[in-house]
Amino acid sequence: MSPESPGEPGSEDPPADLLAVLPRITQLSAAFTKGRIAERATEAAGLTLDRPALGVLVTLRTAGKPLRIGEIADRLQVVGPHVTRQVQVLEKRGLVHRVADPHDRRASLIEPTEAGTEAANRYVTSLLGWFGDALADWPQQDRDDLTRLLARLADDVTARLARLDEDGEG
Structure with a gap:
């Protein structure tokens, strides 16, 4: 898009359909934050992990296969060192472990342990239960x-x- 295109910064008149969506995105963001949906799901699952660690754990669980640190970071749209720190926390808690990469002996992959899979499942079940209730009708x-x-x-x-x-x- 050129700088003069609708929807770009500096444009005089934003498209009405997109302008109507903006308050709804803000409303959802506020509802998720104020309603503490992630925190409530964490508590309901009996977990004492922060949101970044849970993000890594759920990413690994939903991947269905072991992932490299960089792959986890890409999926979470964060930088690798951030994921490395979270993986270290999860390793210490026995929720993930490293396995050899069959395609590159120098690299390792991260996968959830049985306890990690169970924890991720409890969290996801709680979270999806909340959304399921909201969409039930x-x-x-x-x-x-x-x-x-x-x-x-x-x-x-x-x-x-x-x-x-x-x-x-x-």
Whole structure:
């Protein structure tokens, strides 16, 4: 987009449909934060982990395979040293361990232990239970549409941010 394109900084008139979405994104963000959804799910799961450590644990659990530190960082959109610190905390608690990378003997992969998988499952079950309750009265088609559109939005925003980072515009 050029600087004069709608939706870009400096543009006089933002598109009405996008302008209508902005307060809803803000509303959801505030509701998630004020409602302490992640913290409540953590407590319900009986865990004493902070959000970054839980993010690593859930990322490993949902990956379905061991991951390198860099892969975890990419999926979480954070830097590698941040993930390394979280993995060290999780290792000390017996929730993850390192395994040899079959394709590169110099590298290691991180995978959840049985206790780590169980902890991640409890957290995800609690979190999804909360969202399931919030959407319980929605018709299945609306739930399917929400899933499809949120996935598309997340993928498109992530791809656009990656392009900006590659172009040095970020």
